[in-house]
Amino acid sequence: MKPLALLAGSRLAAALLALTAPLAQAGRPCEASPPQAASVQRAMVLAERTAAHLNASGAQVVVLARAGQNLGEWGLRWSHLGWAYREGEGASARWRVVHKLNQCGSARADLYRQGLGEFFLDDLYRFEAAMAVPTPAVQASLLPILTSNLRVGQLHEPAYSMVAYPWAQTYQQSNQWAIETLAMAQEPAAGNRQRAQAWLQFKGYEPTTLRVSPMKRLGARVTAAHIAFDDHPDAKRYSSRIETVTVDSVFAWLERSGLAGPVQVLQ
Numbered sequence: 001m002k003p004l005a006l007l008a009g010s011r012l013a014a015a016l017l018a019l020t021a022p023l024a025q026a027g028r029p030c031e032a033s034p035p036q037a038a039s040v041q042r043a044m045v046l047a048e049r050t051a052a053h054l055n056a057s058g059a060q061v062v063v064l065a066r067a068g069q070n071l072g073e074w075g076l077r078w079s080h081l082g083w084a085y086r087e088g089e090g091a092s093a094r095w096r097v098v099h100k101l102n103q104c105g106s107a108r109a110d111l112y113r114q115g116l117g118e119f120f121l122d123d124l125y126r127f128e129a130a131m132a133v134p135t136p137a138v139q140a141s142l143l144p145i146l147t148s149n150l151r152v153g154q155l156h157e158p159a160y161s162m163v164a165y166p167w168a169q170t171y172q173q174s175n176q177w178a179i180e181t182l183a184m185a186q187e188p189a190a191g192n193r194q195r196a197q198a199w200l201q202f203k204g205y206e207p208t209t210l211r212v213s214p215m216k217r218l219g220a221r222v223t224a225a226h227i228a229f230d231d232h233p234d235a236k237r238y239s240s241r242i243e244t245v246t247v248d249s250v251f252a253w254l255e256r257s258g259l260a261g262p263v264q265v266l267q
Contacts, residue, residue: 042127047116050129050266054084054095057131061085061139061146063178063260064097065247066119067126074210078130078247081175082119085146098146100174102160107225109160109174111153129266132251138259141185155180155193161228163244166200166207169193170231175245179205182259205253208246 054062061083068079082099097119102109120129134142145151161171172180172193183196183203190196229237236243254260 039124040121043120043124044117046120046124046127046129046266050120050131051095051116053264053266054086054131055093057133059086059133059139061134061142063132063134063250063254064119065130065251066122067124067128068122069125074208076208076246076248078251079125080122081178081247081250083142083146083178083181084116084119084131085143087147098152100156100172100177102162102174102226105226107160107228108158109172110158111156111177127267130247130251131264131266132254132260132262133264134254134260135258138182138186142182145181145185152181154191155184155196157193160226161231162226163210163212163229163232163242165231165233166205166243166245167197168231169197171228173245175247175250179245179250186259203253203257203259205257206249207243208249210242210244211240212242 050064062085063081064084065078065081067077071077071079080099082097084095084097087094087096095116097114097116098111099114099119100109100111120127133139145154156177157169157172159171160173162173164171164173164176166176179200180193180196183199184190187195187199190199229242232242251263255262
């Protein structure tokens, strides 16, 4: 899976799981394990059903999410999202997904352009997908950005933390990249991350607040290169309030702000 020299989605799920894990040796290697045939089959079926639903929606761009891990402890249902767009016309048309991925728990991430099958071949916790259809105006502004390797990476920051603070520019996690890119598409003046975040605040985006104890923060920071808390304001960090961009908060905001329709769950 080759990044687009700039293109890469993370798993907030892995970060949250790391927050609950005991202290362990840091720097674990990237160990590849062969996919199970049953999981591959279920992922492909989900991809086919998703494609059919996307085609029936008549949309050109949608927000597409997956459930990579069990985040019930944190009150979250979805772990990761990307922008899916329709490529081509007629019988030859296909859906592609642009999203940001952190590989092997490193402190960096890249952007990737994948098919639906690849997007769901990620050891899912639940074989479900969720989508929201943006308004026609939002779709029209996003499509030329998503199809351009240069423009889609304009606000991409490789320095990665899964719990990146939404209103800072030190790190950037996957869902954060997605909504900052949306901000850039909607507001021509939002050509950098600071301005994109200002637009998101102006439009009423509200991040999820995770209650993370000092011991959990310490354990996660020691054992995981892809988790950092130093970009969070001291007052919030020391009171165990960690704000970050989650799929659930993005879906709620998109519908509340009128930028997209309600969430549709696909099984």
